[in-house]
Structure formats: structure tokens, C-alpha cells
Amino acid sequence: MLKALIFDCDGVLVDTERDAHRVGFNQAFTHFDIDAKWSVERYAELLKVAGGKERMRAYFDDDGWPDALVEEYGGGDTGKDALIKALHKYKTDQVSQIVTDLPLRPGVLRIVDEAIANDVRLGVCTTSNPKFIDAVLDLMGPERKAKFEFVHAGDVVSKKKPDPEIYMLAQESLGLPQSECVVIEDSRNGLLAATGAGYPTLITTSTYTIDEDFSEAARVVPELGDAPNAIITLADLSALTDAGSNH
Template sequence: MAEARMIEALIFDCDGVLVDTERDAHRVGFNKAFGEFGIDAEWSVQLYANLLLTAGGKERMKVYFDEFGWPNDKVAEYGGRDELIAALHKEKTRITSKLVSSLPVRPGVLRLVDEAIDAGVRLGVCTTSNPKFIDAVLDLFGPARKAKFEFVHAGDVVSKKKPAPEIYELAKQSLGLPPERCVVIEDSRNGLLAAKGAGFPCLVTTSTYTVDEDLSEADRIVPELGDEPNINVTLADLDELAAAHAA
């Protein structure tokens, strides 16, 4: 049975896929970090939706400050813009890593991970999030499931973040598999374009901030993976998706 299976690896994005973290963890963490640094900035739910069009937290802050003005006193205090951004991002990561422990894993994720483990399908994560943050997210899975993830490519491991395909090209190297033997699960247009750019079939589970994005390149779109009695995606479904992609 296992030899007939098309899919050999399953690659997850983190934010919006494993946990819907953007609104209630990352956004809150940025705002708390700004406050602790004495920076007059408050990212509303709507503003953060616009900022999410830029992948990567450090890059997001640069876009914001470029548009709304840099806190030049803090830039001078930290010795430059990049240095301030790095310090802010470090503090934001510390804050959000604590916040994530109170958030639920999205419906169907643990079920699908268990299906993959039982079938011998390999697991990995490709995300723009900080490695410490994704480590905290995977802690929600429990130690047995967490140990089954072969790789976590996170943060600044590549020079260009999503929608550039670099992080998924790195996943291909890690797995040593052709992309048609794998499926990527993403939630955003940036992530979708990155996965497709590397040649992977991609299923999208929409999240709070991505439900209205153009996701037309996806091989399939669902609101969530789903648990009983409302399962939307099984490993068998992903097997069929990969087979259709390879055809």
C-alpha cells in the first residue's frame, strides 16, 4: 500500500496554516515591542492586513517605517536602522513565543500530521517566521509529533523570502525528492507563489488575513483541513492532488 502512494513528503507553512497566529500573536507582539521601545506605533487589524503583503517581520517593519516615518532617536540609539529593526524583532519574537502557547492548532492539522506519520510520509516546515517562534508552535504538537519533522527552514535561512521560491528550493534539497512527490500546504498568495515557483503542488487553507487574496494558482483551496465530522482534506486527497499535478 505504501509503495503505491504518490505523496512522500508534506511541507507546511507555519503562520496561518499550523496556527492562525498573525492577528493575535504576531500583530500583538509587534505592538508590545514598539511600546517597550517607546516607539509611537500601533498596528491595527486592518493596517496589519496591508503590511502582510510584505513577507517577513523585519521587512514588514521597514516598509512601515519607510511609509510612516522612522523613530530617528531610536535609530541613533541603536546605531542604525538595521540594528534597531533587529533589536525590535528579537523582542517581538520573545513576546510572541509566549503568546503562541495559548493559541489553538488549526482544525485538522494534528489529524493530518498523524495520518502522514502513520503512512511514513515525511514532514517539514518552510516559513518566514523566526526559528524560536516556529519551535514554540511545534511544541503545541507534543514531543512525539514534533520529533517527526525532518526539517524546519525558517527566518533568514534564505536570501529572498516568499514569494521568492528559495525556501522551497531548499526543501527540495533537504528531501531529495522531485516536487511532484510532495505537497505544500500554504495559506497566502506569497506562500502559494513560492511553492509553485519551486514546482510543488500546493493546497491552500485560507486564514483570517488571506481569505480574500487571489489564490487562483492553488491546486485546491479549503477554509481549513477540518476535523470530524467536517474533514475537508485527508492524506488520500493530497495523494490525488499530487498525482493530478504530475499528470
């Protein structure tokens, strides 16, 4: 029986990677006079690295650091850390504004409403910055937002997805066996994190993840779907917990 539903944010609640995060990174590079612009294709490759700060670090490690800026921020590893932190803060501020104009993915509000009506508990596990996920949840309206018991976001854990640490933290927050919960993810990194923590996981594919390997998922769909074309209902999600308990 389904007692809790845990959502990832990016690609699950809003398809944010291409039209929000990527744009925000590029705005940050421009603001800091860094000669970098991430194309849609390049960002698809960079998304293999979970976490925005980690993504920028991997990019600069491959393509070269803006040495003058690194020196301005203290030089060496200290300067790199400080620059990444400053870039990420600026990017988060920009993206928190951009997301207010983006739509929630089809079926998200419907499933949230079904969950609330059936006393199914709600939470979020995401690598995104807390300020950003706060802006995303604002899209649902204050009454729905208030029903989310926890939002584990950003650097709340020491290792980001695909490490299962953030979903282990969710289990502590809920105090429920994983077999009574379902995670909704959109990426292979998220899937590995959730299943690594023992959760049955539904995948809703997004712009950048449609061709990824989801063989460990309990079910894979293109979206949750809005009425009259709902693809996944709360009963479907509950069936995933029943299937998991039979193994």
C-alpha cells in the same frame, strides 16, 4: 504518490498573524517607546510584505523612523538595521509566549498523524523566526514534533516568499521530485513561492488571506477540518500529486 508534506507555519498550523504577531509587534513598539500601534486593518496591508523585519522596515519607510532611537543605535542605515533587529528580537520573545495559548488550526494534528502512520515525510518552510516555529511545533507534542525532518525558518534563505528559494531548499533537504510532495500554504506569497519551486499546493485560507488570489493552487479550502467534518484527508493530498504528474 504522496511521499512528503511541507507546511507553512503562520496561518496554516496556527492562525497567528492577528492575535500573536500583530500583538507582539505592538508590544515591542510600546517597550521601545515608539509611537506606533498596528490595527487589524493596517496589519492586513503590512502583511503584503513577507518577513517581520522587512515589514517593520516598510512601515517605518512609509510612516517615518523614530530618529532618536536610530541615532542611539548608531545612526544612518547601521542604526536602522540595529533597531529593527532589537525590535524583532523583543517581539519574537513575546510572541513565543503568546502562541502557547493559541490553538492549532482544525485538522492539523489529524493530517500530521495520518502522514506519520503512512510514512509520509514532514517539513516546515516559513519566514517566521526559528524560536517561534519551535514554540508552534511544541503545541503538537514531542512525538509529533520529532517527526519533522526539517524546519527552514527565518533568514535561512536570502530572499523570502514569494521568492521560491525556501522551497528549493526543501527540495534539497528531501531529495524527492516536487511531484511527490504537497505544500500547504495560506497566502498568495506562500503560494507563489511553492508553485514557483514546482510544488502542487493546497491552500487553507486564514483570517487575513481569505480574499487573496489563489488561482495557481491545486485546491483551496477554508481549513483541513476535524472529524467528523474532515475536509482534506491524506488521500486527498495524494490525489493532488497524481493530478500534477498527469500534466
